[in-house]
Amino acid sequence: MSLRNRVAVLVTVLIVAVAGAGAYVWNVRRDQARTVAAAPPVPPGADLATVRAEPHLVFRSTALGAGYGKVAVVPLTAPDGPRTLTPASCERVYATAADAICLSAERGLVTTYQARLLDPSWAPVRDLPLTGIPSRARLSRDGTLAATTTFVFGDSYANPGQFSTRTVVTRVDGEVVGDIEKFTLTVDGRVVTSVDKNLWGVTFLDGDRFYATAASGARTWLVEGSLSARAVTALHDDVECPSLSPDRTRVAFKKHGDLPAGRWRLAVYDLRTGAETLLAETRSIDDQVEWLDDRTVVYGLPRETAGTASSDVWRVSADGTGRPQLLIHDAWSPAVVRGEEGS
């Protein structure tokens, strides 16, 4: 081929590539604009203070439109009804009557992440230490302790696919209690010191004790820990992202079992009897579930449709019976605020 022909072919490839990719992106952009325009306007819910005064659900609204990514609240009595948007934008949110914790991403050349503590009016109070991709956030019931889990990536040609979590517990006055990864982990009476030890997914019992996931090798455990003793002890096998029931008797979690990698099943572990119950939700769930009440758990689930970045919040009975039901459309990261408990 002559130089002239080759230049001609390259120019053609260039034009096709630029035009093709440009048209694709333009098309997506137009579709997104159209969907936003066509989306039924999110009917504004009642006044924020009114909703906050009664038992309510706090979640990240993923309804397309101006409110996408904003934290919204709905009364427990009408979860899929009109939602009230708050001014806060979060990737993950958790709230109590006293405060809220908000993990957010600031997209840039390198995406950075913030963890902010918000007061009841959703105004930022202070930043909490955070590194890496936010994954889980929890507050103790009285709202005085905050736990955040993030993923710190080691990414290098020679590094064996390592990942590293950081789970930090902070008092809301800003005092860092510690990275619970550094707490002593005891499994079957033996202290685990291996390099791949990771702890994440904290759920608080009271001002000192908590439950969480510990992992080492291919195994995970439900651990009970104490902030003052700086130690955690394994209670039960194959438990990730535990969540303590309001009556403090059971822990809902995701169980890997013999499922393919990256898939989990929801289950409940009874702390009194040691019995484990698989829930009726058979789809794979990757979320730290939340308890709606002592009989029901709620969790976020990405929508199956390809190419959508939306998700819904579902509910299922905590005793293994019944069927999952859609609780809130276009929602993610639910938190249930029942009132002034625990304070």
Next chain:
Amino acid sequence: MYVTIRDRPADGIGPTAGKVSATVLLLGTVSLLTDVSSEMVASVLPLYLTAAVGLSPVAYGFLDGVYQGVSAFLRIAGGYAGDRGGQPKWVAVVGYGASAISRIAMLAATGFAAITAVVTADRLGKGLRTAPRDALIAEASDPAMLGRAFGVHRALDTIGAALGPLVAFALLWSVPGSYDSIFVVSFAFAVVGVAVLVLFVPNLRTTAPSARTGLRRVLREVGGRRLRRPLIAAGLLGLLTVGDGFLYLALQERDDVAAVYFPLLYVGTNIAYLALAVPMGRLADRFGRARVLVAGHGALLACYLLGALPSGGPGLTLAVLLLLGVFYAATDGVLPALVSRLVPAETRGSGIAAAQTVVVLARFASSLTFGVLWAVRGPAVSLLLFAAFLVVAIGVAAWMLRGAEAAR
């Protein structure tokens, strides 16, 4: 007719004589476009997997570890395939092509298994193409300027790696949440890269058209006397080269600035690497590639020592990033430049592949060892221990490599 004329300066003396061959610039352009393409995807992959696909980062970590061994094997296969047919270009085309196709396949891949397959195909493509491409760079360059030629190529490559996340960011800003757009645009970049390679990079033959370089010949050359010592030296140094991820983790354990800007640490190292690749290459051409290669590990040694200090600060973190950049600039392009002078043109791809594979595997072993040591002794003691061994290894490598180039 080729647009490229292998320019060999009349005297070939002095680092300023002549220019880097157009083939090297073209290959650099191909790498630049391909790296924009792959870094676009790589920079959003963790978010895509966790946010859009719904995999947990635990599964992502597993995904990342899948390809290590296979990639090392394919690197050798790529080097050998290029030598055997004497046409490294077309092996490189297959490697770049596989990566390009893997981008568009991301559109259809939604499950864990599918994404694993697609990511693996991309890494395999990278493994396959590296050695034949480096053989082409060596073939197209004046032997006296090999260091500079590889430096120019690596600098262009790194520019692409820096641009990729930027393009991805701009796209996600323009079409929020549309990861498919990223895959499509990434595919477009990769296709143009492959087109430049196919259309303009000359199919420099490393052997006579009729001759086939047999496996036995390759084994004899690669295991031969001239290459044995450099391979052992590179492997020895590789065994004490801790993955930079560990250094970043060590920095962020004691320095809050490093912790908050953790993702930016890679960018910092890349910028230093980008700026220093060509100067280090020239330095290597002037004072000896083996010398610069060994001296580069001195920068790594300094990184270990700085990383082991009990308290840090932004200045120290910056110094470590700069030194890591020096280390990569003094080793990544200089190693193939050194090796390609030690083997005949017909087995050059295999020789380069062997050296790179030795380094990759040695570094892999080093990271595993270091990880265990870190768990038992903590970062500071582990780094100091590795530093002590590295001092010895640098000495041994310097001794083994003395006169490595004069042996020609």
